[in-house]
Amino acid sequence: MLLNRMSLRSTAAVGAATLVAGATFAVSAFTGDDVAPDMAASAATPDTEEPTADTEAAEATEAVEDVFFSEQLSQEEIQSLRTQAQEQRDAALGNGVQTAQVEGSDIEEEEEEEEVPVPSGDPKAIALEMVLAQGWAASEFHDCLEPLWEKESGWNPLAENPSSGAYGIPQSYPGEKMASHGSDWRTNPATQISWGIDYIKGRYDTPCGAWAQSQATGAY
Structure with missing residues (x-):
């Protein structure tokens, strides 16, 4: 018990x-x-x-x-x-x-x-190389192309004009035109610059010709 x-x-x-x-x-x-x-x-x-x-x-x-x-x-x-x-x-x-x-x-x-990718490469260095590859003098870049695109976009590959919709470093209008030089035209400075160089060459012969037009009319 x-x-x-x-x-x-x-x-x-x-x-x-x-x-x-x-x-x-x-x-x-x-x-x-x-x-x-x-x-x-x-x-x-x-x-x-x-x-x-x-x-x-x-x-x-x-x-x-x-x-x-x-x-x-x-x-x-x-x-x-x-x-x-x-x-x-x-x-x-x-x-x-x-x-x-x-x-x-x-x-x-x-x-x-979760990081947003940032475009790489120095746009001005790329542009100078492309200018020289065209057989143009370095002055075409320093005296004309550099101030031209500084005025247009500040050399920003993501720049977009809120009123016209022009886009990128050369301010292509519309921006989709640059797709002819690459599908990455929205973010790749090289693609934008390549298109811009061809546009200037076909319309104004040289960057200085495009810069003169911009100074005279405000656009090129």
């Missing part, structure tokens, strides 16, 4: 530890403070009669208290149960913090991968 009673007492103690841990963690999650098992009942009692997580925590704590009084647990056993409950709560909070840190790192990595 004594053995049965001791077995029942051990079983109740284990169950009590589990209930105390659940009740303590439920209340602590809302208060942010460490709550002793013997105070969980009053802190977890809701204002309404509808079953909630707090109500269940209070009921669990009352059941634990019944076990404590009926079995007459010693102070050492009660303290042991409280320590177990605190360790379970700390472990649960620690796992939550680690999970949040990992998820935050993943978000930062995804944001870093």
Whole structure:
């Protein structure tokens, strides 16, 4: 009979530890403070009669208290149960913090991968090379083509005239005309400059001829 009673007492103690841990963690999650098992009942009692997580925590704590009084647990056993409950709560909070840190790192990595590509290459260096390849003097670039396209677009391959729709470094109108020199005409300075050189050569013979027209009429 004594053995049965001791077995029942051990079983109740284990169950009590589990209930105390659940009740303590439920209340602590809302208060942010460490709550002793013997105070969980009053802190977890809701204002309404509808079953909630707090109500269940209070009921669990009352059941634990019944076990404590009926079995007459010693102070050492009660303290042991409280320590177990605190360790379970700390472990649960620690796992939550680690999970949040990992998820935050993943978000930062995804944001870093979403970068907008920027056109590469020095447009002026490309234009000077193309001017010389045509057999023109370097002065055709420095004295005429450079100021011409500085006026038109600031040598910006993404420049777009909001009123006319002219686009790119040479301000092609419409911009789709430059597709004859490459499908990447929207962002590639070399493609735009190649088209612009051919346009100037076919219409004004040289960059200085195009610059003279621009100075006289405001366009070329």
